[in-house]
Amino acid sequence: MRPVALVAAVALTVSACGGGGAAQDDNAPKAGATFTYAMTGLPTSLDPADYQGDPSRNIGFELGSSLFRWGTEDLDQQGCTTLANVNQLKGDLAESFERSEDGKTVKVKLREAKSAAGNTLTSNDVKWTIDRLIQLKVGTPNTLMQDVADWAADPIKVVDDRNFEILMDNPSAMDIAITTWAQFRILDSTEIKKHVTAEDPWGKAYVSKNASTFGPWTHQAEDFVSGDRLTLSKNPNYTGERGDVEKVVFIGVSDAASRAQLLSTGNASYAAGLQYEQYAQLRDNPEIDVQTCSSADRIPLVLNAKDPVLGKDDVRKAISLAIDRKSIVDAVYRGFNQPSEATVSNAYGLDLPNAAKYEYNADEAKKLLAAAGVSSLDITLHISPARPGPEAEQIAILLQNQLGKVGINVKIQTLASATEINTVFHDGNFQALLYLEPPAVADPYYSLFLYNSSKSKLNTFGYVNAELDEVITKVGTTSPGSERDTLVKKAGELLADHPGFIYLVDRQFVHAVRKGLTNYQHAPNGEMFVYTLKQG
Template sequence: MALAVVAALAVAACGGGGAAQERPKAGTTFTYAITGLPTSLDPADYQGDPSRNIGFELGSSLFRWGTEGLPKQGCDALAKVDQINGELAESYERSADGKVVKVKLKEARSAAGNTLTSNDVKWTIDRLIQLKVGTPNTLMQDVADWAADPIKVVDDRNFEILMDNPSAMDIAILTWAQFRVLDSTEIKKNVTAEDPWGKAFVSRNASTFGPWTHVTGDFVSGDRLTLTKNPNYTGERGDVEKLVFVGVADPASRAQLLSTGNASYATGLQYEQYAQLRSNPAIDVQTCVSADRIPLVLNAKDPVLGKNEVRKAISLAIDRKTIVDAVYRGFNKPADATVSAAYGLDLPNAAKYQYNVDEAKKLLSAAGVGPLSITLHISPARPGAEAEQIAILLQSQLRQVGIEVKIQTLASATEINTVFHDGNFQALLYLEPPAVADPYYSLFLYNSSKSKLNTFGYVDAELDSVTAQVGRTTPGAERDALVKKAAEIQANHPGFIYIVDRDFVHAVRKGLTNYQHAPNGEMFVHTLKQG
């Protein structure tokens, strides 16, 4: 099937005759080769990276990251939660107590010609709540502490976001793709008593106010999606006239499409393929800062792995630099501290990871732990194809301190996510890709005992308290000091044990500029320009 897709795209790009000069000029059509197409376009039906890739490109968000003034437009430095610009929102202001955000909408119309109103916003948010959509509800309820009924309509262009407690994350969470505002006027024409939220319609119709549109036939579930310009969109636009998503499961086939010019961008390649593409003069391999991290997760409910000395010993026994050097072909970095270096903080030594086999052995001895055998769950789906290489290196390194590691491979993302969410593991290699790249989100999401995603039984009351303070404090010196304190707590009492700090790596055909490098790592094709 992968070869058939490659052949079909080659014929389409070359007009059937194979002549490279007949391909569309750079910027006219952008072909985006991804791991697969979701079966639904509904933001309530999140199906991993393909949904994420398409969702961000559909746009229609109230707010976006302000990357314009950052080094290389955000490639070299992450935008912070106070560097947010309006997309569909024209302006916003917070109340004195921080519990209300007043938002005014821009004048905007969907591709169907319907005018954006505050009722569209309320219907969209109510829909996410009523359908119990995972990540948006976690962001609203746990990260930003919105009220149970958070949207109050004032008039057609003004509404309020109501919160139970003030939060530094109140607006930043709305940059996440699943919060894209839907055209409720159009969707309500297609609801039924059995389907009051129009899931059947939204599954095959994007129905947004963003830069793109499509007709029903342009979406082939699981295979292809073709987007064309929303004629009513008045926001910033570049030179791309058509955006085509094609699902190609095999990374080698995605790399081939890119190298031959039959794709403009290929996502999720293996690192040896990125390394090879660097030598292709027609390809630009961009490496940008990211807060994504690969952690080793030790189940704190395990009678041995729950001991703090054992967790610290295992961290000390990991040679992170050797792992990165052996696995990543010059990409990515060893995790040097409990909080990602991507956040740009000068962390104290007490928060940084050390490699010390002798000290690890002493800690295990002091904990009364002799020879130990543990099972490590891994998956090529998460963190990626490199999981087996990392696991084998961990197996070798931990053997030096008397810990035998048995590797158990789970093929699919569903399997590894189920094992994690059920807490049914001793040790697990995972991936932490923040939906909102911010120190609070990273501290809270897995390591706070208050988080629904802390499935491994880790509890530190002091960390909970400090993390909560980070969430309420706006970026600046006071917040940075709190993050540093949290980082030290995590080093002394490890939750997630981070191994790798991943970069965003983008392999794209040359000829386009004006990439906006948001902290979520997406492309935002509608802004790209020729030249």
């Protein structure tokens, strides 16, 4: 744990939004000038090709420089209560776009923009950025391009300095939505190319320490201390709309209690990744705003379909029926989050049919197990405090108790790190596993496809349902509306009848932030956008 005294000393050199708690002299910046963001740790690299979990995600979204963004300003509470859909996108670096009649080409015109280095944004920056992600084989962006949106192998065609085309093998409702993911931020290729070498043709050494974007922020080399601290200042050449924050200081504090303390005393403006007990306590602090917003993130129980017993539909249905989801949420989450009510997240706002909904019925679970020829069953459940979070052990113990009542004996095996639990999942080397599904793009198609489609690289648990695959494919090519909603509901029914992931908890986005700021934009990825915040 980084000592709190050291963090407080750093934080006191700037002013925390909302005031309260921290002493400030007359020469200090006005409240709101600097936003201090206490997070679990900082990445060792700023390169979008080097994704290191939440720290990379948090910083990446704040750096902006995306082609498109979610149009949350037009939604109720700026998207807090209703997730923006793929028809509610707006240009960020893109000024306008137009789809071809066959849906295989998106013509994009760039707005006039400059990086902090003074270089003008061009279509060549876009092509170089996307080519870089492809050539460096960066995981999530390539999955989004190849499997979700079906972009062509060489997807960016430069027309002129401000116009380019995105080429696709097949039309997709996700064609531009995927570019909202932080790893697609457009890089200043003119500046980066000054630092490439034969051994490093994509400038990884330079980009690891230099954001090099066209977004609202910039920084000097000395402002980034790998794994520890990053200070972002306003990009003087940025002409987009922005709020009142002049600087953002990201500080790494590994201990959740220390992050909560910094927030409560006014030495931090925001604290990420707190425990639910701490969020509940902060709700009583009149200087803290604890925001809860809709999220498509879910905690599933993953049963290996390749297992001769767990692969049976009736066994999987029985396990789902034996789980009292409400009691789990009531016991674990201190008034936050919701029990999963159906195979498709309620966050998507669909009136799902009863055939797609979960129920708790231990007696029916016993009958299904008996019909499947299972009188008793021993399974090992892998869990990790890194994913889904520190509540994993509590959930596992409750599952152990509930499943024990229907004759299923659960042995809990704890893996300490995110790397371990992810390796077990990706290798498919488990019977049962408690996981986290946080969609990079919050859309029903992406959520349905990501793990439950047999065509997905992330379906490591052997689940196959040809009819579901067909429906999911249709969802992916259909724009939001009644036709798409009908397809999603059908997919939900198929998942209930032939269970894939068994969802337990629908998580909310929870933000603990000092009061005094407004104009929060609640994008469906759940990130803070500090550059939009205003005082008042």
